[in-house]
Amino acid sequence: MEYKDYYALLEVPRGASQDEVKRAYRKLARRFHPDVSKEANAEERFKAVQEAYEVLKDPEKRAAYDQLGAQWRGGQSFRPPPDWGANFEFAGAAGGAGRDGARARGGAAEADFSDFFSSLFGADGPFGAAGRRAGAAGGGDHHALLDLTLEEAYRGGPKNIELRHPELDAAGRVTLRSRTLRVNVPAGVTDGQVIRLAGQGRGADGTTGDLYLQLRLRPHPRFQLDGRDVTSTLAIAPWEAALGATVPVPTLGGDVDLRIPAGARHDQRLRLRGRGWPGDPPGDAYVVLKIVLPPADTPRARELYEAMRRDLAFDPRAADRS
Numbered sequence: 071m072e073y074k075d076y077y078a079l080l081e082v083p084r085g086a087s088q089d090e091v092k093r094a095y096r097k098l099a100r101r102f103h104p105d106v107s108k109e110a111n112a113e114e115r116f117k118a119v120q121e122a123y124e125v126l127k128d129p130e131k132r133a134a135y136d137q138l139g140a141q142w143r144g145g146q147s148f149r150p151p152p153d154w155g156a157n158f159e160f161a162g163a164a165g166g167a168g169r170d171g172a173r174a175r176g177g178a179a180e181a182d183f184s185d186f187f188s189s190l191f192g193a194d195g196p197f198g199a200a201g202r203r204a205g206a207a208g209g210g211d212h213h214a215l216l217d218l219t220l221e222e223a224y225r226g227g228p229k230n231i232e233l234r235h236p237e238l239d240a241a242g243r244v245t246l247r248s249r250t251l252r253v254n255v256p257a258g259v260t261d262g263q264v265i266r267l268a269g270q271g272r273g274a275d276g277t278t279g280d281l282y283l284q285l286r287l288r289p290h291p292r293f294q295l296d297g298r299d300v301t302s303t304l305a306i307a308p309w310e311a312a313l314g315a316t317v318p319v320p321t322l323g324g325d326v327d328l329r330i331p332a333g334a335r336h337d338q339r340l341r342l343r344g345r346g347w348p349g350d351p352p353g354d355a356y357v358v359l360k361i362v363l364p365p366a367d368t369p370r371a372r373e374l375y376e377a378m379r380r381d382l383a384f385d386p387r388a389a390d391r392s
Contacts, residue, residue: 071185075144076122076135084140087242088127095123121183124191129244130160131191133236136244150189156217156286159233161271210279212271218255220290224322224348226257231283253283258348261287261295293322298353300346301339305362306330321345321355328357336361 077084080094101107102116109115125131134155142148183192214233222229231253234246251270259265263285271279287295294301304319314332318325319342326342338359346353366372378384 071148071189073142073144073146073148074118074121074184074186075142076125078144079118079122080126082126084136085243088129088238088244089242091123091126095119095127099123117182121187124183125187129236129238133234133244133246134158134160135190148186152288153217154190155215157214157231157233159212159214159235159281161212161235210271211282212279213282213284215286216253216265216283217286217288218259219288220293220295220322222255223259223285223287224257226255226259229253229255251281255285259285260347261285292320295347298347298349299356300353301356301358303358303360304328305360306334308361308363311335311359311361319357322347326355330359334359334361 077086080091080098082090082094086094098119099116102109102112102119104113104116107116125135137158138151212235216231218229229252230250232248232250234248236244237247239245251267253265253267255265265283265285267281267283269278270281292302300322302320304317306315306317309315310317310330311334312332314334315330316327317330319328321342323345326345328340328342330340336359340357340359342355342357344352345355364371366375
């Protein structure tokens with residue numbers, strides 16, 4: 071997908087006030103409105119201007135968009151960062167759509183906007199998902215995404231988090247305010263689960279609502295979570311696979327001794343009952359065996375491989391011909 075430079079599309083500087091953004095939008099909307107404009111690309115430009123205004127008119131979307139940084143240029147290949155939206159606090163319902171699903175002036179639907187917009191602010195993006203799953207849109211309710219490692223989610227416990235929330239200063243420019251909270255994360259929380267912090271929301275009208283934290287579990291380089299089962303891979307030597315062995319294997323709860331049966335196969339799955347994700351009952355841990363061959367990079371190693379070829383008379387393709 072391509073990065074959209076919303077400031078360039080509205081022809082305003084990044085530090086423009088909200089009033090300047092509004093004036094620029096009105097000027098360009100009149101210029102490119104398909105009903106009156108004679109320019110060849112008027113409809114395309116009109117949609118692009120609408121999309122840019124949908125983001126920049128909203129202090130929350132604008133502040134979040136600004137977190138991507140100013141180094142991007144329109145048309146560059148883009149993917150949202152893995153931590154996109156994390157620890158960013160926003161008010162009320164999320165996702166950018168109004169209560170009737172309308173978008174900006176002229177009633178443009180989200181489908182009329184780019185994939186870039188949808189990936190950041192659409193109903194399936196982190197902002198839309200958090201508001202939808204929390205299911206609350208009271209005047210003082212706030213929402214935020216909280217990223218956790220698998221280890222943090224597995225263990226649970228207290229965690230200090232810093233949330234950022236946009237505000238308009240006296241000049242009508244968007245600024246970010248931060249606050250730090252201490253959250254008690256239950257052990258074994260799951261991706262998408264919501265934690266409600268009563269009384270921690272804040273409405274612009276002085277009302278006090280709740281804060282809803284949607285949890286997002288970060289990908290792990292070793293462990294993959296499927297429901298309450300946890301899968302990992304374990305490298306073993308050929309002789310461990312052929313003769314059997316007992317080796318320590320990491321799990322989220324610590325190392326466990328795993329018995330590898332004699333004649334184990336590459337990609338064979340072994341189960342550690344109850345060693346998966348916490349729950350009632352807990353999930354299982356699955357270990358996928360990966361047989362790793364030692365390199366034949368010394369004369370002695372080559373000699374051993376030659377002896378195996380000569381003495382074992384092993385044909386790995388015999389089963390294919392049967």
